[in-house]
Amino acid sequence: MTWTAPRIERRDIPAAAGERAMLQGWLDFHRATLLAKCAGLTGEELARAGSPPSTLTLLGLVRHLAYVERWWFRQRFAGEGVDGLYFTKEDPDADFNALDPARAEADYAALIAEIAACDAVAADRDLDATFTATDGRTLNLRWVYVHMIEEYARHNGHADLLREALDGETGA
Template sequence: MTWTAPPIERRRAPSAAGERAMLQGWLDFHRDTLLTKCAGLTGEQLARAGTPPSALTLLGLVRHMADVERVWFRERFAGEAVEALYWTDTAPDADFDDLDPARAEAEHAALGAEIAACDAVVADRSLDETFTINGRTLNLRWVYVHMIEEYARHNGHADLLREALDGETGS
């Protein structure tokens, strides 16, 4: 039996909330949006480039966001000794390039697991807590804003990819 990405009940972004709830709400909305764009597609469809000559795929976006979540929240902010899931120094685009449709279910699940791990690692941390990377001091608030921006940009790509694959459009 062929695996198909499950439907997602996308959470609504908050319209009035405190700062932490607003940031988390918008991040959750954008996380759900990416998974919504994948819902109902097979591994083969998720791994298919939708707009040649670009090789960008929905599965590549899922893999990329799992790595981005992991690196920003867990490695850089929380200081965990984790490695990227897909890319390496010798293969910096592996999250987009080394796709196997047969692994789509596991990679979809890996994004969900990474989201849960990232949420857990920051749950009790202050938005004002800082860390330094490349001589730059950032705080958790910056990471939230960056992640919202990262998902929003890639969700625009996901819209175009999904429409090219099967004509589905949506918000």
């Protein structure tokens, strides 16, 4: 049986909420939007480039965002000693490259698991809690939330175009 990315439900974004709820709401919305763009597609379809000569794929975006979630929330902010996802010295863009449609379900599950782990790391931490970035800047958890919202928003624009090129589906 061929795996197909499941349909998902997006929650409404809070219209009037405190800062933390608003940041989490927008991040959750954008996370769900990426998953909605994948819904109903097989691993083969997720790994297919939608706009050659670009090699960008929905599966590459899923892998990339799992990597970025782990990097900012767990490795940088929380200082966890977890390995990076996909990234190697030989191929720093391995999240976009070396795609295996047969591993699409596992890659999709890795993003879901990473989201849960990142939410757990940030849940009880103050938005003003700081850490030092690799370039020496002092950043705070608020910065991570805003950066992740813009990261997903940018890539969801790519996902819109990829999905439409694959099967004509628009919206979500």
